[in-house]
Structures are given as structure tokens and as C-alpha cells.
Amino acid sequence: MKFGLVLKELHRSENELAHHLLVISERHKVDHEIYHLARDLSRWSQQHVRDIAALAGNYGENLDPEPRSEAGLMETLREKGSEMVGRRPETGMLLLRDLREVYLQACGVSADWELLAQAAQGMKDQDLLGLAEKCHPQTIRQMKWANGKLKESATQVLVS
């Protein structure tokens, strides 16, 4: 059965999203809503990683329950860097690029959850379906957040 691949891919993509949200949080520390919200939303993906890993054993997959961690030094460096360049207009373009990336990543994760939910229905697997029903709506909220911030920020960055 190819289902293990779906789980592995979802585990990977949620881990990536969690990590990237943390990275943009640090990189845009002076954009306070991005800083705080990206951290909050990263926690959702981190929890998804744990939840996926907890079920993976039932399908013969051994997935790490610990979300990919952050190196402390890099974090501080990025935050300091953010504060130093925060008064320059170019940071706006970087923000748009990062939000666009989060949006696309979250879309990918969302598609992965759809694959998993379809498989779960085919296998009549309630546990798996329950997991998708719990996690997928949060992925969609992450997507909408990134998209909303992108729209909200774009005009000022692009026409100023």
C-alpha cells in the first residue's frame, strides 16, 4: 500500500511549515503581528507533526514525534538582524516573499491532508479521518492568514 508515503510526506510538509513559520517570525521581528502570529501558527503545525507520528506506527511508519527544532544562536541572529534593518524599506519586499512562501507551503500541506482524508475514507479508518478533521481546518486557517497578510501588506510595499 502506498499510504505510508502520504503519511511520510505530510509529516515532512508539516515539519517544513512549522519551521518556516518560525524562521519568518524571527526574520520579521519588527513586524510584530507577523512575529507573534507566525509563532502561534507554527505551534499548530508542530502539534500536527506529533499527532501524525503518534498514528504512524499503526501503518508501519516510524516518524519522529519531535518537530524539527530551532538552533538558538541562529534565532537570536535573525532577530537582531531584523531589528537592524527594520528601518529600511527593502524589508517589505522580503516580507512579501516570505508570506507568499508560507501561503504556498500551507496550500501544499492542505493538499496532503486531502489525500490523507481520501485514503482514510477508502480504508474506513475513523482514527485517521478524525486526525484529518482536527488538523486540516487549522491548515486552512494558516493559509488564509498568510494570504490575508499578503493582501494587507502588498499595497504599501509595492507602491510606496
Next chain:
Amino acid sequence: MAQIDRIAEPWGTRTPYGAGNEWPVRVDTHLAEGVAPEDVDAWVQTASLLHSNGDAMDIAVKDNRIVGVRGRAVDRVNHGRLGPKDLYGWQANASPDRLTKPLIREGGKLVETDWDTAMQRVVDRSKALLAEQGPSAIGFYTTGQLFAEEYYTLGTIAHGGIGTNHVDGNTRLCTATAAEALKESFGCDGQPGSYTDVDHADVIALYGHNVAETQTVLWTRMLDRLAGPNPPSIICVDPRLTPVAKAATVHLAPRPGTNVALMNGILHEIISNGWVDQEYIQAHTVGFSELEKEVKNYPPAVVAEICGVPAEQISEAASIIGHAKRLLSTVLQGFYQSNQGTAAAVQVNNINIIRGMLGKPGCGILQMNGQPTAENTRECGADGDLAAFRNWSNDAHVKDLARVWNIDPMSIPHYSPPTHVMQMMRYAEDGSIRMLWVSGTNPAVSLPELARVRSILKQERLFLVVQDIFLSETAQLADVVLPAATWGEKTGTFTNVDRTVHLSEKAVDPPGEARPDLDIFIDYAHRMGLKDKDGQPLIKWHDPESAFEAWKECSRGRPCDYTGITYGKLRGGSGIQWPCNEENPEGTERIYADGKFWAHPEYCETYGRDLITGAPVDPSEYKALNPEGKAIIKAAEYVPPHELPSQDFPLQLITGRTLYQFHTRTKTGRAPELQAAAPDVWVELSADDAGSYGIAEGDLAEVETPRGSVRARVRISGIRNGVLFLPFHYGYWDTDGGHQPDGAGRAANELTITDWDAASKQPIFKTAAARITRISAGDGPSPAPTTTASAPAGGFPDEARTKGITSALADEAGGTEGGAR
């Protein structure tokens, strides 16, 4: 007529009344020393501008000077009563340090100039920036203390003339969450309740709302119910031992930042016990099943752990609320300025909605305002929303507004939500906002993380215009200062939280060359040459009454319909509640009667936001969820605050208000009786914490957060363990520092975090991790008032208790005498 010290007794003498009866009249008066009522040349009608209650009063005028005030017995809001800030605050108008001439910055210094020169400088810079960068370079930041006519003019200039969506009011700091919570639940701003609900309620639940200090006359009404037959039960949610908490049947003092968990716990009990109106839910709401599902995760035992409140207290409060026959719920800063403000305030709405308690006497919600004219900032578009609750993401609404203004719809920026003030500060920081026009507010003291705010406002590359009545901390940083007239010196209308519109008439001339804000805005529009699409001036009005008539037309057919109100109708009698139109010629006491809302997709003000992420809801999604425009029940999960106590900062800091001061004290700090009652900053902590830190009443202590430090004298109060409280009023205008600390910090906002609610964009002032250190012993008790939430916890010397200076005696007259006017 009796005389009473209204500093020592802020709520005056009781006039008890029973459920369903009319609140008795009591007329409060205070005149300058040596002036008798018969000496007064004229009594000029107005309402209070020093808090948000909307107390109607008359200004006493003698020899073109304001010499006192008297409550208006005929008014529905206050039945003649006035609060201490009303009784004494008017004296600030005549302060010798009022701004009387425009100022411009020359060689680094502010120097006096004439209006032409000052306005030309503003216009030249505006035009240059528009040519070079466009409207995105210009931002407007106004207040909750101007008049409707002025906000409407400002909103029209910004949205319709300049074309910027960088428009906000300091209502963002006090009332943005009230507006957002109403929009989320009912699709539109607009207060479901009425103050008369106090007359009928059998349960009044106050959430983070220390009404005794913020709206003294509304609390007086509640006290009179409590003193009468069949008094209501009071539920109080507040980490401080406020006067409300002392009068409460149940007082819940949750850990700061955990309000959503607490509300979910209460809702859990209400739903699991079946204390809901299923018929109402079926007929008039959407979203109940999501709420049911969410609150299942919050049984009292779990909530007790999160909030640090006994589970039995949560159940008891829920049972009282659940058994209420007429439930009035009120909410203020304890919810709005805390973690998850909108989500928490929406859960209060949910309680009234699922109990079917809306639109009937005693059944109401008051999502309170912090400032006197905050409602107008919101409805006139000066908070960035489109005028008259039009929906920026509904093209038909934008088109309709363009019709009213006779401009091209494309000229109205509606491609994204309006820029809130914290984001404007960010744009000023990154250099993309290059001109900021601040009117009637003082961000250099009232915004969070002041060191950052000052560093932004001080930038050479930012052109800062400040329009004010005093040289505030912010004005000291300006490039151009425009001297404004204030309450009593200009005419206009304003609207309080229960939608009551009052007329405020000019009583005396403004000092020197100071001008009404309305005249300043209109002058700017004309000098800028702002035109409609036919080449006619965009601003087609020239004085308060013509501005009001224009605003009425803009409001026609919208929820806040003013078309049935005229200046003439407001003169002489009581204030009038909107909507007031052909169908409701005398106004509307309660909206949402019979479960009818303004939430239809084609009519609503907003499609809402995700309560956690703040992402705007897509129009098509809203239409699918709520095609018939019912009330929207929105659930929310608890999310911990972003800054939690740590080893270095083990306490939680909350900031707030005191009864005797308003905002950054520009007026109340210049009224001798008020200033004497609360002369300087203090810090509150509990007796247990004081013991652990070896701190005594009156000691000087330093409060620190990762952002700064403040020194203050200590008051040991009834506050929750682990929590510190600082009043936010005290800045630097009356210190050697001028606009910034000269040595130790004094302003609470040196310490607060730059963080805001994702849905309402209201900054969070009530969850910062902090520590406290004793610096030295004091020579007596701290300067904190003893009559209020800052009352001392233990034994206290009588002579140090708060009382008025000799001029604080005010008159009180009972119903029959008061009726003589």
C-alpha cells in the same frame, strides 16, 4: 440642596429604586467659588467629554467664562447626575498653558507663527508627498474626543480626498474590540443594550469592567438598584478588588490573559446544564454546534487550573447567569486590552445570544466604550472603517459611498482593511509613512513600548503634525502644532455607548487663535483643493450644522441612521438614541428586538475575521454560513499570552485607569480637585507579594519588563497575587523631562509590549511579564486613591484617605428641587 465632597464620595448620595421603576432624578452642580446660580449669565447645553458615559449637562457661563456645570435632569442617561471628572474637569479649559497660536519647528525649536504659515507648511508637505509617493505616504491618527461632524469631515478628507487608508483613532486603544466583537456576533457595530436595562435586569454581569471608576454615573444607577427593593445579582470578573467586586455576588479574579478559558468554562456550564433558549438559537442564530463542540474542552476543573479560579466559583457564576431572567452583560478594558480580546468579548455576546436575552428590557449587552465620542470615531469612518458602517469588502457599499461623496469609487481605498495605528507606526518606522497628522491624542504616552514610539515620532524623515489644546508630550515632538478649540468652545454632536446622541454647544470663545477642529480640517481640504468628480469642493459644508446634515445623508438607510435627528430636536430635551429616522422618529431604545439583526450579507458592515489569526472571512464564505443574516455564534480556543512570566520576570503587569484622571491627564491633571485626588503614579501589589518581596505601603519600587522600567510608590491593595497594576495616565508634561523620562520612567507604557489582538488590532496592555524591586522606604502611604480599586488592603491612617480639597464641595438636589429647571 445638600453639599457633598464628591472626591471623597465619587458616587454621591443614594436614591434607591426597584426593578422596573424609573431611576429618580438627582441634580448635581458645581460652580466656581463665589459664583451663585443666580449670577450665571447663561446655561449652555452639552454632555460629558471626560469619560464615555454621555452624561448630559449644562455649562454655566459668566462674562464669557465657564464657571461651572450642572447635570441635566431631563436626560435619559444621567437623570441629572454628574461624575467627579464632570464636576471639576471643566476648569482645564481656562488653563494658562493652553495653546493659543500655531507653532512650527525652526532650527530644531517650536516657534509661534500665524495660521497661514502653519497651514501652508502642512499643505506643501502633503502635496509634495502625494506627487512623489502618493497617498500611502500620509496617515491620520485621531481621537475619541472630537465631535461627529469633525470625524466625518476627517474621514471624508482622508478616504475621499487624499485617498489613503491610513486612518485610525485612539479608539483603537480603548474600544476597537467593542466594535469588532459586535461585528463578529451581529455582522455590524451598534450596541444591543440600553442603559435602561439596568432598571430591569435581575443579573448584571460585568466582565473586565470597573464601571465604578470608568463610568461613575452608570455605577451610581447600579448602586441605586442595589440599594432598592429586589436588587440584581452582580457577577464581576476582574483581577483587582474593585468597588464592583466588593458589591458582587460572585467575584472571579482570573489570572491575566486567560479570559477566553474562563468564558468557555462559564459557557460549558450554561450549555451542559441546558440553560439555553433552543427556540431562539434555532430561529435566530448560526454556529451553535461549533460552540457546543469547543466548550466541551473546558469543564470547570480544567478552567480552574488555567485561570487560577476555584471551579466552584465558575459553576456558581454560571448558575446565576444561567438562571437570570433578565441578563445585562457589560464588557470593558479588562477584556479588550487583554490577551485574546475579541475572542473573549465575543463569548460574552454568545451568552446573551444562546440565552435569547437580547432586545428586551433588562436583556442587553453593553460592549462599553472608553472615550466619550468613540462611537462617532467608529461610525463616521475616522477609525479607518468606511463611513456609516459600510462594508469595505462589499463593492456595492463602496459605490454607494462614492455616490454620497460624488467621487469615483476607485478613489476610495478599499483593497485591504484600514491601517490600524500600530501598523501605521510600523510604516512610519520603515519610512513609508512620511507624514502623520495626530489630532486630539497623545501617542507618546498612550501607545505601548514608549521608547520605540518616541524613536519613531522623533525621526527627521517623519513630518509630524499635532492638533491639540495643550503642548502634550506628542506635540513637543511635532513639526507643526495647530492649536484647537475644545468642548464648550465649539459646537457639535457626539454619541455614547448606548447610541444616545447629544448636542454640545459652544459656550465661550476659544483662547487666542485656537480654532475648532472642524474649521481646521475644512481649511486643509480647501487649501489642498480637494474636489469631487464634477470639480466642486469635496467638503461641501462650512459649519457644524451643515456638517451634521451632510453626515445624516451619509447615514441614511444604514444601521446608524441619523436622518430623524436635527440640532433643533436635540436642543432642550434629552439625548436621542439612533437609529432615528422616519420609522423611528423618537429614536430606538433597543435594537435586535425579535431576533432581527443587521447581518445580512448585502447589508452587514463586515464579513468578520478569524478570531485567532485575524484573517478576514471571504465574502462567499460568509454568504454560505449566514445567508439570512442571523446572529453569528463564534467559538474560540484559549491561546496563552505571548509573554508569560519567567524566572527573570515572575509577575504579570496590568495597566489601567483611576476614577479621578482621564487618558494622559491633559485636562484632569489641570483640574485642582482631580489632580489632588490622584497626583502621581503608583504601583499596586497584593499583601502576600508585598510580604515575599519585603515591600511596605508607600515604599518606592522599581517595576521592570524587558522593555523598560518605571519607579512608583507602592500601594498594597486587594489585587490578585502575582499581579502588578500601574495606572497609565502619568506621562512627562508636568515633569522636567517634558516629553520623556528624566531619570526614572513614570509612564506605564514604558513597560508594555508591542502586541495586539489579531482581530480587533487593539494593543494588549494587560499581559506583560514583570518584576518589582524595592528601592527605598517611603515617608507615608502612596499617592493612590483609597476610594477605588486602589483602596488599601490593610490598616491605613485615616488622615491619608482620599478626600477633596476645600473647593471640592458640590451641590446635590433631589428630584423635586432638580425638576425646577
